[in-house]
Amino acid sequence: MYANDSKLIWITLLVELGVAAAVASSLARANRFKRLLLMKERSAGETLQLIAWICLPLMAGVLIRVRVQNFLAADISFQATAIVGLLLGPWWGMVGGLLLALPAVKHGEFFALGVNLVVALIFGAYKRFSDEEDIWGFTPLIDLSLYRWVMRTVTHPHLDRQIFLLMLLTVTQFAASVLSHWYPHRYFALYSSYWYVELLICACAPVVVGIPLKIWNAVRIERKLEEQSRLLLEARLDALQRQINPHFLFNTLNSIASLVRSKPELAREMIVKLANILRTLLRDRDAFVPLEEELAFTDDYLDIEVVRFGAKLKVVKDIAENTLPVVVPSMVLQPLIENSIKHGLEPRIGGGTVTLRSRIVDGMLVLEVEDDGVGMEPGGPVTSAVSGVVREGSGIGMKNVKERMQVLYGDAAQVELVSRPGRGTRVRLMMPIAEIQEGNWLGRVGMEAAR
Secondary structure, rough: OOHHHHHHHHHHHHHHHHHHHHHHHHHOHHHHHHHHHOOOOOOOOHHHHHHHHHHHHHHHHHHHHHHOOOOOOOOOOOHHHHHHHHOOOHHHHHHHHHHHEEEEEHOOOOOOHHHHHHHHHHHHHHOOOOHHHHHOOOOOHHHHHHHHHHEEEEEEOOHHHHHHHHHHHHHHHHHHHHHHOOOOOOOOOOOOOOHHHHHHHHHHHHHHHHHHHHHHHHHHHHHHHHHOOOOOOHHHHHHHHOOOOOHHHHHHHHHHHHHHHHOOOHHHHHHHHHHHHHHHHOOOOOOEEEEEHHHHHHHHHHHHHHHHHHEEEEEEEEHHHHHHHEEOOOOOHHHHHHHHHHHHOOOOOOOEEEEEEEEEEEEEEEEEEOOOOOOOOOOOOOOOOOOOOOOOHHHHHHHHHHHHHHHHHHHHHHEEEEEEEOOOOEEEEEEEEEOOOOOOOOHHHHHHOOO
């Protein structure tokens, strides 16, 4: 492109920035592209898919440039080849460069293939000898990069890889411009005989490369934050799952000690059941389990409590058969049962009954733990949603359950507590019926709730 076309060059450079931002933003919204881009290890097929995602839209841009007069900004194949080389290395960068060169070669610009292969080798080699963070941290804000480099070099002279990449992009763009000037019908690149315009062309190349890297790095950082949130969520749930009242352990051990001589077989049975409970608490446990498995855990707990309290404690179960396969948060019932026994029945001289119920209503799983104990303090019936404040006196177990339901389901579930002094307390859990899919259900629902 000649000197008298400098106005068109200015417009073309501005549009190039818009094309780079538009393509990068569009790709960043595609879940498949994000998954391929952020993989730590890819198969050959997955790498080819990633190259296709990046190169195919830009191949269309090259095709538009060769067919539409003066629409030059659609062709950013030079910068795209550099990006593929930086992200995937020299050999895969050459594959991307080959794809991007095809429309130009078909148009007769035969040098495009050689230039793209050289560019892929140069920036692929840079990837080999650089840290991944140096590439992702590359910024299109050239003035800030230079300023930071100058300030760091003054105090600690060293080679800054980002500044080196900046210079590398500028120099290779200049070489491509000169080649285009020498062989205008064999290779395309912007060129101007005015030095300040040519300087602008060369300075624009790092910006066009930096814009997609910045956009995709924001997606990468977001994914890292999501992963950290997921790990934090899992740790939090694990801590809640493993909570157990130490008084229960002490009381159980005391009961076993008193039974060792008088009823050794019963003492042995209690030890086995206590071991089952502790084994469940200590092992790695899924966040969700079938209700049938959850009830098996509570059976061991209740059997121990029945031995401790004797005839004072009765257990009634009203479990619908179709609810047994439904998945529920693990250890969601035991804290509520413990709460009923400790706060509802233990203070009552004659003891009482704990009733467990399950059913499906309007597509929701409903679980109830009810006792006919002393109830809560006067103040009328208490009904609260999962996001509400737990009344003082409802116990640690209730707080534990409400917090876990909030984390796992958000507003999709409810926890209702109704208590009448002297007549007992009922806790009702209502949660969506869902299936665990490839172990990822917790991550998806938990992250949505965390947001």
